[in-house]
Amino acid sequence: xxxxxxxxxxxxxxxxxxxxxxxxxxxxxxxxxxxxxxxxxxxxxxxxxxxxxxxxxxxxxxxxxxxxxxxxxxxxxxxxxxxxxxxxxxxxxxxxxxxxxxxxxxxxxxxxxxxxxxxxxxxxxxxxxxxxxxxxxxxxxxxxxxxxxxxxxxxxxxxxxxxxxxxxxxxxxxxxxxxxxxxxxxxxxxxxxxxxxxxxxxxxxxxxxxxxxxxxxxxxxxxxxxxxxxxxxxxxxxxxxxxxxxxxxxxxxxxxxxxxxxxxxxxxxxxxxxxxxxxxxxxxxxxxxxxxxxxxxxxxxxxxxxx
Ligand code: AMP
Ligand code: MN
Ligand code: MN
Ligand code: MN
Numbered sequence: 001x002x003x004x005x006x007x008x009x010x011x012x013x014x015x016x017x018x019x020x021x022x023x024x025x026x027x028x029x030x031x032x033x034x035x036x037x038x039x040x041x042x043x044x045x046x047x048x049x050x051x052x053x054x055x056x057x058x059x060x061x062x063x064x065x066x067x068x069x070x071x072x073x074x075x076x077x078x079x080x081x082x083x084x085x086x087x088x089x090x091x092x093x094x095x096x097x098x099x100x101x102x103x104x105x106x107x108x109x110x111x112x113x114x115x116x117x118x119x120x121x122x123x124x125x126x127x128x129x130x131x132x133x134x135x136x137x138x139x140x141x142x143x144x145x146x147x148x149x150x151x152x153x154x155x156x157x158x159x160x161x162x163x164x165x166x167x168x169x170x171x172x173x174x175x176x177x178x179x180x181x182x183x184x185x186x187x188x189x190x191x192x193x194x195x196x197x198x199x200x201x202x203x204x205x206x207x208x209x210x211x212x213x214x215x216x217x218x219x220x221x222x223x224x225x226x227x228x229x230x231x232x233x234x235x236x237x238x239x240x241x242x243x244x245x246x247x248x249x250x251x252x253x254x255x256x257x258x259x260x261x262x263x264x265x266x267x268x269x270x271x272x273x274x275x276x277x278x279x280x281x282x283x284x285x286x287x288x289x290x291x292x293x294x295x296x297x298x299x300x301x302x303x304x305x306x307x
C-alpha cells in the first residue's frame with residue numbers, strides 16, 4: 001500500500017502533539033447527547049481537556065454556544081459535526097473538524113440529511129407498536145432536545161425507562177438494528193457528498209469509529225480507499241466506540257493508508273458512555289496525530305502523562 005503524507009511537509013509541527021489532551025468527538029442535546037452544549041464544554045474543561053470539538057449528528061446548532069463557553073474558560077474549541085452517510089447498505093459516520101458552520105452548502109446539506117428523521121421515527125414507532133411496545137414516539141420525544149434530530153438513542157432511552165430492556169445496548173440488539181422490529185432503513189448522505197461539504201467548509205474529514213461497521217476486511221478496505229479518494233484525511237483510532245485491541249488495529253490502518261490518527265471519546269452521557277470527555281488513552285507515538293500541525297494548538301503545553 002502506498003503511503004502518502006497526511007500533513008504538508010513544510011507546515012510547522014507541535015513538538016509533542018501526543019501529550020496534548022485533545023477530544024475531537026462528542027455530542028450534546030442538539031443531537032443525541034444528554035448535556036447541553038455549554039455543559040459538555042464545562043465538563044471537558046473540568047476533565048482537563050485542552051482542545052475539543054463538539055460533533056453533533058447532522059447538526060451544527062450547538063457550536064455557537066459551545067464556542068462561547070469554551071472562550072470563557074480558555075479552552076480551545078474546534079467546530080465539528082458528525083455526518084450520517086449511506087455506503088454499500090451500511091450507515092457510516094464521517095466527522096468534520098475545523099469547519100465553518102455557516103458555509104451555505106454544508107448548512108443546506110445537513111438540513112437535507114436531517115430531513116427524513118421525523119418520518120423515520122414515526123415508522124420506527126409503528127414497528128415497535130407491532131412488537132407490542134406502544135407509544136414509543138411520544139416516549140422518545142421526551143428525551144429529544146432538538147425536534148429536527150430524533151434518533152435511535154432517544155428511543156433507546158425511553159425503552160430502558162419503561163423497562164422493555166435493561167440497557168441501551170440491549171435495546172439496540174433486540175429492537176433497533178437491521179432485522180429488528182424498530183429498524184427502518186434510511187438513505188443518508190453519499191460518502192463523497194459528506195466529505196465534499198466538509199472540505200468545502202474549510203474542514204478536514206475523518207472516518208469515525210471504523211470498528212463499528214459491519215464490514216469484512218475487503219469491505220473496510222474499499223470504504224477507506226473511497227474515503228481517501230474523496231479527500232478524507234483522518235481516521236479515528238483512539239475512540240470511545242473502540243475496544244483496546246481496535247486502537248492497535250486501526251493505528252495500523254492509519255499508517256498503511258497515510259491517514260492522520262484522531263482521538264475522540266464519542267461522549268453522549270456520563271452514565272452511558274464508556275469514556276468520559278478527555279479521559280481516554282493517548283495516541284501512540286508511532287502515529288501522526290491529526291492536530292499535529294494545527295496552528296491554534298502550536299503554543300499549547302503537553303499535560304498527558306508520557307506512558
Ligand atoms: P441514528 O442516527 O438515529 O441511527 O442513531 C445512531 C446513534 O445510536 C449512534 O450515534 C449512537 O449514539 C447510538 N447507537 C448505535 N448503536 C448503539 C448501540 N449498540 N448501543 C448504544 N448506542 C448505540
Ligand atoms: Mn450518537
Ligand atoms: Mn457515530
Ligand atoms: Mn458520535
